[in-house]
Amino acid sequence: MLCGVAGSWAEAQTDPFQRTAPAQVAPNLRNTSPGASYPAATAKAPVASSPASTAGAIFGNPRTSSDGSQTRVVFDLAPGVNYTLAPTFGGLRLDVQGARVLPAVSAPLGASVSEYRAGGGQVTLVTPFPLSLTDGWRASEATVASGARVLILEFGPTLSGGASPALRAVVHTSVPASTPAVTLALTAPVNSTLADQLPPGDAVPPPPRGSLPPPAPALPDHDTEKPSALAGQAQGAAQAGALLGAPRVGKNPGLTRVVLDLPPGAAYRLVPTGVALRVEVTGVSAAALAGQNISPEVRAWRYEPTAGGVNVTLLTGTPLTGRSGWRAQLVPPLEGSDRSRLAIDFSPALADLTPLKPGERVVAAVPPLQTMRGTALLASFATMVQPRVVIDPGHGGRDPGAVGSITEKQVTLDVALRVRDLLRAAGVDAVLTRDSDRELHPDKTTDLSMRAAMGTPGTQLFLSIHVNSMPPQNALRGYGVETWWNPNHPLSSNFAALIEKNVVSVTGAFPQGLKSGRSLAVLRNSRIPAALVEIGYTSHPVDGLNLKDNNYLDRVALGIAQGIREALMTGTTASGAVLGAAK
Template sequence: MLLRYYGKVQHLRRFFTVLLSSLVLSSALAQGVLPVPRFAKREGFTRVVLDLPPNTPYLVSYLPDGIQIRLTGVQAEALSGTINPQDVQSWSYLADPEGVTVRFKTPFQVTEQKGLKLLPLPPSEESASFRLVLDFSAAMLRIDPFLPPPLAFFPTNSQIVLDPGHGGSDPGAVGGVIEKEVTLKIALLVRDYLSQAGALVTLTRDRDVDLSPIKDRDLRARAAMGRPPQQYFVSIHVNSDSGGNGAGIETWYYTPQSQTFAQALQNRMIEMTGHTSRGVKRAPFVVIKETFVPSALVEVGFASHLLDSENLRNDVHLQRIAYGIAQAIRDQYPAVPINPILPVPPIP
């Protein structure tokens, strides 16, 4: 009986809290005063809602460390607060006689192509206010259609090894995608881009197999393929983390002669996808430590992240990653001279 009574009290408390909050919000908006932003952490992103009077003009600007929104015709106190370290670190209001500048600071760069999805919602039966809904995430990408231009032709006898990570009995990272499937798709795309430009491409696997059921032997067998006459070696992987917050692309190298190659791969993949760069790092992974040519291991995204795994299920995004890898490989070779077509001399 007491438990039932307690439950009713809690229910009534929640009801009146929501009702009071709604009344306070409506009163503030009626006076043209901007209430504090509402926010909630969702799986893979953080949602922030700005409640505004109807027809409030707004202008979004992108900053190196977040965004700012200029609101005209409203007022606010000079307020600020924190949200979370993953997606939106802080917010602030700066008012002047003509309106309010709202600033959101993020741990990653936001552009028109990445980091933010903005949805303006007009007044409705559920809410009398005009709402700006902002979803922030390092893995939020706008993936445009892609028509890859042909690569410049390779010099004669250009030889490259592509290593689609895992395979067979070893699925690799499993989450929104299965690593071994994504890495093979990307490797086959890279192979096609390179082959069309005249390169000789070797794959450590071209189907769902491993080179050995014993993991150490499998890795060493892959690395052993990275030796002359081969000239470059790229191992392709998908990342994962236990918290599910990691997103973006990173590239690893081990030997000093591989650092420049790793940086080129990272730069080209970020350029092609617009994704978040997690940088170039050094580690003694077997497949890049035991090769005898410049080698790098690319982590093309996170299977553990809700939105990043969604990116990795998008064929256009995979094409962009693959073309970035292919471009970086082509960058390592000199230009092929084009022989001019000489006029045919007249017959004497």
Template sequence: MKRIATYLSSALLLGSWAAAQTGSLSRSTPVQVQPAASGFASGIEPLAQARGAMFGNPRISSANGVTKLVFDLPAGMTYTLVPTFGGLRLDVGGARVVPASALRLAENLTEYRAGTGQIVMGTPFPLSLSDGWRATEATVASGNRVLIVELGSQMRGGAVSSVSGRVLAAAPADARAQASLQAPVPATDHAASSEHANDLPPGDSVKRVPGTLPPAPAAMTDTDTSRPSTLVGRIPGILQAGASVSAPRVGKSPGVTRMVLDLPPGTGYRIVPNTLGLRVELVGVGLGDARTSEQDTSSEVRAWRYERTGEGVNLTIVTGAPTTSRSGWRSQVLPPSSGNLMRLVLDISPAMANLTPLTSKERLIGSVPPMRANSGVSGLALLSSPSYVRPRVVIDPGHGGRDPGAVGTIIEKQVTLDVAKRVRDLLVAAGVDAVLTRETDRELHPDKNTDLQMRAQMGTPGTQMFVSIHVNATEASTALKGYGVETWWNPNHARSYDLASTLQRGMVRTTGAFDRGIKGYRSLSVLRNSRIPAALVEIGFTSHPIDGLNLTDNNYLERVAVGIASGVRDALLTGVSASGQPAGAASTTAP
């Protein structure tokens, strides 16, 4: 019993030591806080004195859920404010920072640490560029300038116009992450400037006006979107000497442009997708007196031109987006409408995704090895062989219950739950402990803000990442400009941008959908309130006449689910997770 008690005591001591190391603002050893010396803010222990211009020693007060820190600004000093998932960092130039360290100074100030040109103000909630804090400058009665920092979970504003310092997002060193946060708000995102709408993804703040969306175009006759368009073919019949082609006939429908080539019997053709559009190689025919080019044909076709080749004629179609063998366009050959010329019909739209069914191999998600369990879970485990668990991931189907989300060709809450269940099943089969924020058509709380916070808080300690699934939408006036997939992130965690990038790559690779990239200019509540890597995927626009049809297609939804699941797997295998350790690291030593 004595030996067991000794082991247990040691385990508890080790557990306490391990707990002291966790958190975004942890140090190697605990700090003993002594009463403040005269002239210093209450609770902050000065560690050194220095000559010259000094900065620090804030005056601290709290009232009505807000903690205020007031700093005196020396002349000539510069500073940068960096909101992070663990608090507010203040980088100082032109003055010496008074070294100091203290814990739990106020309700919203869990730590104050200063030294070597930097001050860190720890908070019990994550900060974004505009939420959780506010900074202002003012001139006091003595004529001196002061910097006022206010911290509070409901605080909004960030750095106001009076602040002379810079503000940076605590993103990874990758310049693309900073750019996504500081990108200008698109003109089509009318609601982004709204204080409350900024909490929500763009599609959630769109006003629903029935009957105002562009109508879907008529489907191609006898087309089968589950089969890839033929890239190479030949028109039936015998090619006659001197056969030629005419200028393509162009038809326009909302979101799609149709080009029709009338081809003589025996004409061979090959369709070559590329980053600029399409090239149609016609073999055995000439141009004759046909018109050879056109500019600004439509929104989907910027230009087309004929060029003679040694084998016949090439038609180059410049589109508004890259094409692949299975996305951005579709084709079919139709019988003559009159005469003997068959019709090669090309429908072109950047919103056309890959709707072909996945093969069994493509549907398979590779296994994910277990991860080393959090050392804080079991003190005794620290003294024996380490334990391993299945990595836990939270999948959040957006909306539910009385909140339908975006409504167009589909109802968002239904599609997000459908896709989330597919993602969960794929991940569970791969060895991941995937859980949903909701299993049925319900909201977590009647109040929207509370609902979003409850979803975010399901990322409990030990959870590796949080992925929210949504459907996008735009106002009817801009519906034709919104299509494709995008992924949102906030600087709530140091690895959130990398998670968003990994998920976006997975979706684009699997669906062939238009890549709208990584977004970060909105401070989304469901992301910023999460303390683990978090991202929100928008899987398509229900307001677009073509993209909306994608969302009704089972093959597309299956591809979306596989893309998200493969992105989650890639993130776990590369350490883009809360633990920062790749799944399976050192797992060969597990019992």
């Protein structure tokens, strides 16, 4: 039964304290017997409303009936009320003008309408199956015996027809009539108009085979699941007066390797210092040496003799932390040599690939959200519901997204499923725009609109997950995490900042920061706080390896889930409700 209660019927009750709505039955239409099909609408498509005709008009509190798997929903239409119909992957959305939409959230209205959400000029009828322009629903208008107009919506998994001929003008698909449909295949280009509505990486065509830089080389016998040891000692007995020679440097696309040949018994300690790594070596002697303009990853190196050895400073120019931006491995001597090799790799794209501990694979519980259901003063009551968020794995089906070390559509779905599981375990109603390898619609513009439309009234947050890319000639310039927002909602920038902060904190990935320079279709069409996070670059020789690493994807998912939780707890949401202190 619908929980939103209209004052029009509440005021007519004999007992003003009656809490239940009248029985919901199909309207008695002219020339129509109960249970018969409704006639085609005779009214024209809604016309512009006038102030006189819509003063005090309301929209909502529909009547419903069911027949097996089919559900019928009927709305009364006040004179001059405008509306549009938008079939989406998750149901039918009505955008209403000329009347106040009664806020309401309901339990199922029938077998084919699993939820009713209304408010803010919008009504969404959630269906357990996707709708297309013609399948899964029918819509028509009719005139009842009193002369009033009604909108009749029917839903069912086997229904077809869509809007009646009289209503086709009000069906909204977000596809401009002058724009041809764009079906993305593996090698299909994106037209320039659509490219301006996508993140920059989405407009990069799949690179020719072999055109991207090769993956960065691994350190010998290095276990990426273990953090680099911050201290160690070369094997063998110490030798008095042993000299440390100048470092050897190996240059690879996107990564530079520096090797220090340590005499037997020499000890070392690694100290990240912002934009440099200091290697404190004891048990050796060295001259005051220096080198400049080594590579894009290592700007310079310098030897500073100390009383017990030498400090080697390796200047990177990009941030280093204790677990990102570099990695190190002490390698045994080659045959015929007594010198152990301290190999240190530098790349701003090197992230934390160590596995999460069991206690870290959880997100703290999120308390339920209190909502008010009903509209009449005496019929309103509070109820507790799980906060609802929508997670959008970018691309899918015939649209692969970015192609390089990985295929974007596969990684975004993988991460989204991990995020969903973390949030559901924490008490969040996490909904995916897709849970398998498919697109929502063969037309890209419609697909994006359908994703954004899932941010229905009552949903708190919308997050789209993507993978970035650069063309081969610029592949080394793109790495790290960046988060996009559009001014579709006052809190979208705050939400994006929380996602960026948490993902970078958990992964150690290079922070590219917040972006808002493009009007992204999947964000600007959302009515709730929305953001889009790019979790790495498939075109980069180091970042691409991150995206293939299960531990990195675990960390990305945890960072996203923690960012969403922090937004929910601090009121950075559609409702603005503060659920508690973020932990």
